[in-house]
Amino acid sequence: MSDTTGISFEALEGEAGFGDYFALLKPRVMSLVVFTALVGVLVAPGPVHPFIAFVSVLFIAIGGGASGALNMWYDSDIDAKMKRTRARPVPAGRVAREEAFAIGIALSGIAVVMLGLAANFTAAALLAFTIFFYVVIYTMWLKRRTPQNIVIGGAAGAFPPMIGWAVATGSISLESVLLFLLIFLWTPPHFWALCLFMNSDYSRAGVPMLTVTHGRRATRAHIFAYTLILAPVAIGIGFTSIGGPLYLAAAAVLNALFILGAIRLMRRDEEAAAGDHYRAEKRFFRFSLIYLFAHFLALLGEAALHQSGYWGV
Amino acid sequence: MGLAREHEMHRRRLGRNLGVGLLLGGFVAIIFGLTVVKARRGDEMRSYEHIRPAEQELAK
Numbered sequence: 001m002s003d004t005t006g007i008s009f010e011a012l013e014g015e016a017g018f019g020d021y022f023a024l025l026k027p028r029v030m031s032l033v034v035f036t037a038l039v040g041v042l043v044a045p046g047p048v049h050p051f052i053a054f055v056s057v058l059f060i061a062i063g064g065g066a067s068g069a070l071n072m073w074y075d076s077d078i079d080a081k082m083k084r085t086r087a088r089p090v091p092a093g094r095v096a097r098e099e100a101f102a103i104g105i106a107l108s109g110i111a112v113v114m115l116g117l118a119a120n121f122t123a124a125a126l127l128a129f130t131i132f133f134y135v136v137i138y139t140m141w142l143k144r145r146t147p148q149n150i151v152i153g154g155a156a157g158a159f160p161p162m163i164g165w166a167v168a169t170g171s172i173s174l175e176s177v178l179l180f181l182l183i184f185l186w187t188p189p190h191f192w193a194l195c196l197f198m199n200s201d202y203s204r205a206g207v208p209m210l211t212v213t214h215g216r217r218a219t220r221a222h223i224f225a226y227t228l229i230l231a232p233v234a235i236g237i238g239f240t241s242i243g244g245p246l247y248l249a250a251a252a253v254l255n256a257l258f259i260l261g262a263i264r265l266m267r268r269d270e271e272a273a274a275g276d277h278y279r280a281e282k283r284f285f286r287f288s289l290i291y292l293f294a295h296f297l298a299l300l301g302e303a304a305l306h307q308s309g310y311w312g313v
Numbered sequence: 314m315g316l317a318r319e320h321e322m323h324r325r326r327l328g329r330n331l332g333v334g335l336l337l338g339g340f341v342a343i344i345f346g347l348t349v350v351k352a353r354r355g356d357e358m359r360s361y362e363h364i365r366p367a368e369q370e371l372a373k
Contacts, residue, residue, distance in 0.1 A: 015321075018332035022332075055347060117347070
């Protein structure tokens with residue numbers, strides 16, 4: 001089919017705009033990467049030149065975005081089956097799979113090398129491992145094989161603050177491992193809450209989500225179990241060099257509310273949940289976002305207070 | 314019949330070209346900025362093989 005200019009619409013569909021390539025990098029995930037990596041840089045001991053910090057966080061974000069593009073390359077078949085992901089550039093036909101792959105690989109290389117040159121090679125090695133972990137271990141190997149996929153995938157999303165810490169210190173320490181664990185243990189309850197009200201989408205795509213393989217009751221129990229394991233880690237950060245009274249107070253309140261929310265979810269049956277259109281599940285999901293954001297914000301507050309000498313340090 | 318000037322395809326291509334241009338310009342600015350910061354800080358800018366043997370001994 002042609003219009004009066006003689007250009008076929010099929011050709012136009014293949015003409016991606018700049019925004020389509022940007023969408024390959026999963027900008028919303030990138031914003032979380034930027035925030036947590038930046039906190040990692042800022043709370044770490046030792047000054048980092050502002051420009052080095054800016055460039056490092058930028059390339060950590062580009063590395064995260066590159067792994068998103070590689071994820072869209074590999075998962076384009078299942079993305080096409082899910083309502084949530086159907087409009088992504090590859091399944092929508094605006095960007096070719098091969099293009100997504102080329103952009104992902106190229107940006108991965110650029111991000112790792114540039115981070116190594118701008119900051120140090122510990123940070124660059126961690127970024128390279130994060131991309132490898134997310135693309136090969138999670139996307140290509142385990143996502144379609146185990147209902148624990150979210151737990152494994154969460155590890156990839158948990159690396160950015162650790163990389164940020166390595167940018168500032170050139171090393172890995174207890175604090176950066178705890179920051180990793182905070183996101184790692186937060187991801188399953190956060191994502192499983194989403195699955196409770198988006199279940200049919202994953203079933204259609206054949207992804208073995210916990211809600212599909214073990215049922216919603218088991219998923220609710222898993223969410224509760226993870227909030228219990230998460231709480232001591234989150235509060236434990238308060239007793240390290242980056243913690244303090246402000247963080248401890250915030251963590252105590254946030255974790256109490258998170259556990260209470262999980263108990264509420266566990267007590268609900270499917271009839272009640274369907275009856276009010278999964279209101280409690282949606283509220284728990286929204287709160288999980290606030291939970292993580294507030295923890296990192298409290299850490300930033302602590303860093304600011306430490307630096308101003310308010311805590312007498 | 315010739316191509317219409319304001320075809321959607323042209324708009325998308327212009328957007329892509331501008332985007333790539335800005336990214337390349339930004340990349341050059343970043344490399345330049347990093348060089349300035351590292352040079353001012355006194356970081357070692359030479360590669361290892363360009364350091365004289367006596368300096369290599371000192372570095373050890």
